[in-house]
Amino acid sequence: MAIILASASPRRQELLTQIRCNFTVVTSNVIEDNTQAVPPEKLAVIQAVAKARDVAARAGRNDVVIGADTIVVYNGQIYGKPADRTDARRMLTELSGHEHCVITGVAVVGNSQTWSDFACTKVTLRDLTDEEIEHYLATGEPMDKAGAYGIQGIGALLVANISGSYSNVVGLPLVTLAELLKKAGIKLL
Numbered sequence: 133m134a135i136i137l138a139s140a141s142p143r144r145q146e147l148l149t150q151i152r153c154n155f156t157v158v159t160s161n162v163i164e165d166n167t168q169a170v171p172p173e174k175l176a177v178i179q180a181v182a183k184a185r186d187v188a189a190r191a192g193r194n195d196v197v198i199g200a201d202t203i204v205v206y207n208g209q210i211y212g213k214p215a216d217r218t219d220a221r222r223m224l225t226e227l228s229g230h231e232h233c234v235i236t237g238v239a240v241v242g243n244s245q246t247w248s249d250f251a252c253t254k255v256t257l258r259d260l261t262d263e264e265i266e267h268y269l270a271t272g273e274p275m276d277k278a279g280a281y282g283i284q285g286i287g288a289l290l291v292a293n294i295s296g297s298y299s300n301v302v303g304l305p306l307v308t309l310a311e312l313l314k315k316a317g318i319k320l321l
């Protein structure tokens with residue numbers, strides 16, 4: 133039995149390493165579509181399940197595959213990874229000074245079964261000046277991150293408040309994941 137992380141995200145790899153989980157990485161070929169007409173929590177779970185199942189189809193029978201999908205939700209809108217710098221600027225301008233939700237769907241696939249769940253963390257960005265947004269864009273950090281910021285990086289300077297799981301914001305809610313892995317017969321602690 134081996135644990136496979138179906139993710140290209142270095143943050144997810146770091147979080148799994150942090151909890152001393154032995155795993156290998158196989159990236160999925162799933163193309164995300166944040167325009168699907170389903171509630172945001174469901175969208176994140178659907179995409180996490182799709183990523184895990186895509187890799188599970190190519191994995192061994194006894195392997196356990198983890199998939200995840202992170203989105204930001206504010207004012208009824210979904211913010212995924214920005215398309216370009218203009219899109220990142222728009223996201224940061226809209227999120228500035230407001231509380232939003234970071235939702236990560238997680239899926240564990242093993243033994244032809246799927247277990248899935250999501251976590252939701254409330255994050256408030258402080259009021260950002262146009263100059264601060266430009267400086268942050270210039271770091272390049274926003275480009276591969278949902279909502280165009282990374283709480284674990286320079287983006288920490290944008291965050292006024294967080295309520296809920298921190299690892300969820302970084303891309304993998306570890307307590308939620310541990311519960312799913314337990315159902316699949318894997319105890320982390």
Ligand SMILES: Cc1cn([C@H]2C[C@H](O)[C@@H](COP(=O)(O)OP(=O)(O)OP(=O)(O)O)O2)c(=O)[nH]c1=O
Pocket residue numbers: 138139140141143144159160164183200201202203204213234276277278279281282283284287301302303
């Ligand atoms: C809000 C926020 C998001 N993120 C990241 C986590 C995710 O990697 C990314 C959202 O993109 P995802 O589509 O969830 O994941 P990904 O494309 O990076 O990787 P894969 O699909 O292969 O698993 O945003 C941070 O790193 N820090 C943050 O503070």
